[in-house]
Amino acid sequence: MPHPPNVEPIMSTMMPFAKKWGAIGGMLFTIFAMLSFDLITGTLGVWSIMTISTYAILGILAGIYFKKRKSTIKNYLIFSVIGTLVYDAITGIGTGMLFFNQTFMQTFLGQIPFTLYHLAGNIVLSVLVSPVLYKWVIDNPKMETQYVVNKVRSIVSV
Numbered sequence: 011m012p013h014p015p016n017v018e019p020i021m022s023t024m025m026p027f028a029k030k031w032g033a034i035g036g037m038l039f040t041i042f043a044m045l046s047f048d049l050i051t052g053t054l055g056v057w058s059i060m061t062i063s064t065y066a067i068l069g070i071l072a073g074i075y076f077k078k079r080k081s082t083i084k085n086y087l088i089f090s091v092i093g094t095l096v097y098d099a100i101t102g103i104g105t106g107m108l109f110f111n112q113t114f115m116q117t118f119l120g121q122i123p124f125t126l127y128h129l130a131g132n133i134v135l136s137v138l139v140s141p142v143l144y145k146w147v148i149d150n151p152k153m154e155t156q157y158v159v160n161k162v163r164s165i166v167s168v
Contacts, residue, residue: 017131033073090136
């Protein structure tokens with residue numbers, strides 16, 4: 011396994027996108043990110059419907075949450091913790107019971123270490139990645155398409 015289970019940057023990168031482009035942007039980002047990851051890693055399966063749908067809902071909720079909130083570490087941290095718990099409750103418990111015929115108690119107890127890893131990863135990444143990504147990439151006027159096109163045109167016309 012290349013990394014601890016459930017330590018991934020989807021939440022920390024989705025939140026700044028949802029902040030900038032709203033609920034639809036957050037939803038589309040998570041759908042494309044999760045689908046791309048599952049296709050590239052060869053892990054696409056019936057469970058992908060549940061994981062992608064759940065993250066898409068979190069993308070929508072992030073857009074709503076960040077609509078009237080600033081891009082701060084505190085806000086990213088709060089949404090990350092709540093979002094991780096919601097995601098793991100739905101996907102961890104739902105997937106175990108629906109697709110792997112586990113009892114509720116087996117699924118619940120087995121999910122605890124995965125959720126702890128997921129929370130730890132998302133807390134660290136939401137504090138370190140989300141504010142930096144928002145400031146230096148997403149909300150940076152020099153990263154806007156028109157700015158880049160104009161810059162390329164000015165270089166080519168020299």
